[in-house]
Amino acid sequence: MRKKLVAANWKMHKITAEARSFLETLKLELGEETDVEVLLAPPFTLLPLCSQMVGESAAIKLGAQNMHPAKAGAFTGEISAQMLRDLFVRYVIVGHSERRAIFGESDQFVGEKVRAAHEASLRPILCVGETLAHREGSQHESVIDRQLTAGLEGVDAKHIPDTVVAYEPVWAIGTGHNATPAQAQEMHAHIRAVITRLYDAAHADRVRIQYGGSVKPENAEELMRQPDIDGALVGGASLEARSFAAIIAAAREARG
DSSP states (O other): OOOOOOEEEEOSSSHHHHHHHHHHHHHHHHHSSSSEEEEEEEEEGHHOOOEEEEEEETSEEEESOOOSSSSSSSOOOOOOHHHHHHTTTOOEEOOOOOHHHHHOOHHHHHHHHHHHHHHHHHEEEEOOOOHHHHHHHHHHHHHHHHHHHTTTTOOOGGGGGHHHEOOGGGTTTTTOOOHHHHHHHHHHHHHHHHHHHSSHHHHHHEEEEEEOOOOOOOHHHHTTTTTTOOEEEEEEGGGHHHHHHHHHHHHHHOOO
């Protein structure tokens, strides 16, 4: 059985005092949670503090929101996989729709990041998703096919079980309009079918596929009860510790 993975993507939110308060509360809420894998992806500026506070916690792992595929170089404002590993980061989000839309990241560039993450023993969370125009034009599956194929190009099969895919319909991110459980399950099943085609069914069955897009305590359990939904990539609802803890609790309930 694939273990649920619930990740908090804080995006460009929080300063030191806010992060400290959040983690103090979350650690009390979770205790020694082991049924669900919990991941925190703060801004780069908060990684040292979060790394220190999380420590060797079995309950919370640390992730980053982005990385550059190069090991080092003249890339002002960027951060490498090795820098992340130095802060005990375990996961890195790549290809988020905001990186693609706002910063112009191509499918091929995202694929470079996936390969670089694996080379550095980081687990990439590869984000894929369609816009409203794509969905209304019945292009949503072909968009996902293209993003997955480019994102996984050159990735050895041995790394596939350590690759997470996050399906985030762009039309549902931060809008309050999440995909219905049936819509989400349909797309998650399609993603698993694409990975089966690229590798094989045994590898595809081990890949965790998260749903991201206006996930909140009220809808989390129903979404994560779907057979191909293996967790959530949470944005706005992850900024308040008790709200995020409630989503983790929903993932725990959805396991059965």
